[in-house]
Amino acid sequence: MYHRFDAVIVGAGGAGLMAAAQIADNANVAVISKLYPSRSHTGAAQGGIAAALGNQEEDNWVWHMFDTVKGGDYLVDQDAAEVLAREAIDAVYDLEHMGLPFNRTEDGRIDQRRFGGHTRNFGEAAVRRSCYAADRTGHMILQTLYQQGIKHQVSFFNEVMMLDLLLTDDYVCTGVVGMDILTGEIHVFHAKAVLLATGGFGKVFKVTSNALTLTGDGCAIAFRRGLPLEDMECYQFHPTGIYKLGILLSEACRGEGGILRNDLGERFMERYSPTLLDLAPRDIVSRSIYLEIQEGRGIGGKDYIHLDLTHLPPETVETKLPDIADFVRTYMGLDPVKDLIPIQPTAHYGMGGIPTDVEGRVIVDEHKTVLPGLYAAGECACVSVHGANRLGTNSLVDLVVFGRRAGRHMLQFVRENDIQPMPQEPDFRARAEVARFLENDGHENAADIRVELQEAMMSKAGMFRNGDDLMELEGIIEDLRNRFSHVGVRDKGKTFNMDLVETIETGFLLDIAQAIAVSALAREESRGAHVRDDFPERDDVNWLKHTLAYRTSGGLQLRYKPVALGRFEPKERKY
Amino acid sequence: MQVQLRIQRNDPDVDVKPHYQNYTVDVEPTDRVLDALNQIKWHQDGTLTFRRSCAHGVCGSDAMRINGRNRLGCKVLIKEIGAKMTIEPLLGFEVIKDLVVDMEPFFASYRKVMPYLVNDETPPATERLQSPEQRAVFDDTTKCILCAACTSSCPITWSNEEYIGPAAIVNAHRFIYDSRDNGTEARLEVLNESSGVWRCRTIFNCTDACPRGIQVTNAIEQVKRTLLLGS
Numbered sequence: 155m156y157h158r159f160d161a162v163i164v165g166a167g168g169a170g171l172m173a174a175a176q177i178a179d180n181a182n183v184a185v186i187s188k189l190y191p192s193r194s195h196t197g198a199a200q201g202g203i204a205a206a207l208g209n210q211e212e213d214n215w216v217w218h219m220f221d222t223v224k225g226g227d228y229l230v231d232q233d234a235a236e237v238l239a240r241e242a243i244d245a246v247y248d249l250e251h252m253g254l255p256f257n258r259t260e261d262g263r264i265d266q267r268r269f270g271g272h273t274r275n276f277g278e279a280a281v282r283r284s285c286y287a288a289d290r291t292g293h294m295i296l297q298t299l300y301q302q303g304i305k306h307q308v309s310f311f312n313e314v315m316m317l318d319l320l321l322t323d324d325y326v327c328t329g330v331v332g333m334d335i336l337t338g339e340i341h342v343f344h345a346k347a348v349l350l351a352t353g354g355f356g357k358v359f360k361v362t363s364n365a366l367t368l369t370g371d372g373c374a375i376a377f378r379r380g381l382p383l384e385d386m387e388c389y390q391f392h393p394t395g396i397y398k399l400g401i402l403l404s405e406a407c408r409g410e411g412g413i414l415r416n417d418l419g420e421r422f423m424e425r426y427s428p429t430l431l432d433l434a435p436r437d438i439v440s441r442s443i444y445l446e447i448q449e450g451r452g453i454g455g456k457d458y459i460h461l462d463l464t465h466l467p468p469e470t471v472e473t474k475l476p477d478i479a480d481f482v483r484t485y486m487g488l489d490p491v492k493d494l495i496p497i498q499p500t501a502h503y504g505m506g507g508i509p510t511d512v513e514g515r516v517i518v519d520e521h522k523t524v525l526p527g528l529y530a531a532g533e534c535a536c537v538s539v540h541g542a543n544r545l546g547t548n549s550l551v552d553l554v555v556f557g558r559r560a561g562r563h564m565l566q567f568v569r570e571n572d573i574q575p576m577p578q579e580p581d582f583r584a585r586a587e588v589a590r591f592l593e594n595d596g597h598e599n600a601a602d603i604r605v606e607l608q609e610a611m612m613s614k615a616g617m618f619r620n621g622d623d624l625m626e627l628e629g630i631i632e633d634l635r636n637r638f639s640h641v642g643v644r645d646k647g648k649t650f651n652m653d654l655v656e657t658i659e660t661g662f663l664l665d666i667a668q669a670i671a672v673s674a675l676a677r678e679e680s681r682g683a684h685v686r687d688d689f690p691e692r693d694d695v696n697w698l699k700h701t702l703a704y705r706t707s708g709g710l711q712l713r714y715k716p717v718a719l720g721r722f723e724p725k726e727r728k729y
Numbered sequence: 730m731q732v733q734l735r736i737q738r739n740d741p742d743v744d745v746k747p748h749y750q751n752y753t754v755d756v757e758p759t760d761r762v763l764d765a766l767n768q769i770k771w772h773q774d775g776t777l778t779f780r781r782s783c784a785h786g787v788c789g790s791d792a793m794r795i796n797g798r799n800r801l802g803c804k805v806l807i808k809e810i811g812a813k814m815t816i817e818p819l820l821g822f823e824v825i826k827d828l829v830v831d832m833e834p835f836f837a838s839y840r841k842v843m844p845y846l847v848n849d850e851t852p853p854a855t856e857r858l859q860s861p862e863q864r865a866v867f868d869d870t871t872k873c874i875l876c877a878a879c880t881s882s883c884p885i886t887w888s889n890e891e892y893i894g895p896a897a898i899v900n901a902h903r904f905i906y907d908s909r910d911n912g913t914e915a916r917l918e919v920l921n922e923s924s925g926v927w928r929c930r931t932i933f934n935c936t937d938a939c940p941r942g943i944q945v946t947n948a949i950e951q952v953k954r955t956l957l958l959g960s
Contacts (some may be wrong), residue, residue, distance in 0.1 A: 177920060188787075189782055189790070190790075192788075193782045193789060193790050194788075195788070197787055197790070197874070207855075213938065246856075251857065252845075252846060253845065253907070253910070255871050255907070256864075258859050258860060259861075259865065260861065261858075262796075262858030262860050263855075282887040286938075287871070293872075293874070301845035304845060304910070305845040336825065365782040365788065366782055366783075369783045410834060477787070484804060485806070488761075570956070600769075601771030601775075622924040644774070647740060647743070647776070647826075648742055649741055649826050651778075652923075653776065699951025
């Protein structure tokens, strides 16, 4: 089936819906999502969205910018970080005006709380910057933006999975190809502009806070079409995942006063971050947990530690962290008011992704060359405001600030440009891929390959890496890719074929894993979340630069581009 | 532990009518029902079909009937159900395949109540003010994840396709009692129609079914009171 729109947005999370809201009344826009929009993973974000409103105490967007740059271990483009911190304020007011039910202060303003790495006056002490709605801030953002989509009559194509991106030979984007999961039918979306807002790829790791659907679809498809992926080696592990399950327990637990304790009951963060303690940035806290475990101070000598909320007033737990309390009760059978909570770091967020400029336009090389008509925003994009380590709450800021910018720029673009002809047989590749899986009686099972990939990625490209492991990992991924070429789906039907969907997703994960492994092996330093045991120091002389990974016929090729420096000189990172 | 799952199957490409199929899986008592379903799908029978995403009870994808009760597959642990369970699709919706039902009528009802803030006044340069007390009035109904567990548990929705259903009323409630909203009149008009709140017979199935603990029946009753008494 053929569709024609001014703008097509792929992904109905915070970034996609925020962009759609900018375009809806002025041009015709479609949002396609492999889920119903209200299922998107923005809805799982908990603790808050940072903006220097200063509702609770003095704050300043420059301090927010500084925290973001330092938090990212200086691999942050400072022009983008300035946009992020400056526009966060207006973006949060924008959400409030759309109806977002923030928690309120006594005088009726948006309430704010502390969060990891967010400080006043360039690192002096933690500051109340995170605007929140209990521990369901992401849920409220997703609901509010979906509501706006309904209000502004956006054309939603629910449960349509993107399979291909249409680029002309001279690199102009003309649309996307998707599959209606309900019927198996292939749809071609011809458009002047496309926004990729497909979210993250946490399912490349075994223990993750990410949904089953987060398989890097947009990133992998862009990569296959010859576009680069930036800084894929920078992947964040959130300190407090529920032991074994990986379900996220928000940093807001510590923002509200929660403490991490080892087997001896010690508040061990005193040793690693004397100023910010438990509210140090995530890479530092996750590493500290790991070091405690390595030195035998995990609980009972095992590979987890405790999150302690028992000293907080029960009312704080029940009213400010109600979902967290519910998760702990449901999945662990523990009472967070009385019991210590077993936690371990969980794969959480990809700082890297499809390179863009601050307007959300996709960049194809180290010279800021724009691909006309193609945009990316949210976790699948890399603008780069998170550098080598994202601060808590900044993902939601990223979604609304750069989702909004991308949407506004797209509107301008579709007004100024005519629709370009699509390539011949635009759905050829997508049809061939689907046919290959459905008709191939291959003996390999995608689920087995996925499980092996997730385990290998967790053990060899997780929080601590080294050259030998990463080289071995490259070989494992190559083997898995070979096996994947013999994969067969068991479900051969047309209707709601989730076996086919999961098989296609596994192919995406294999591509993402390769980009991560190759980029991580090359970066011979430790910076932010990327830690090399064999290169334990940050190396600004050689590595203050962004990785660009390309897939070529001769294998993966790495190129590099400089970091946009500015206001803040790289310094040693202490908290 | 070994668990037996009896699952209602229905593949429109192949089957003439629904039937049940038995599976046995080896799982931990602390695993989720969703984990058992995934294990079947990934390692025994790739044709078994269900929706799922977040796997921790916040996205609303995997509402289904587990031993006759509407639950989220990812929010029920095996130990709570025991070694034998029957899993069926939600009642009151057309089955697309196995546990996947047609959600379109559900979302159509949701859209009818204008589920968005209605306020055409020019907003201030900063936030609109709202006291913690004003915010608390509609807190419960902001939690809805649109999983349809409530609507499909309601006997009225099984017999009356017109009834707008508890989930739509919950989402109307979320705005009717928001001090910033000006759309109450139009929403109440929708809810006062014959397909609206008066269909509710306060059976409380919806409240029992809600995986978010929303007091659904209370919310519906509050809307009824507002219609009768104003304010």
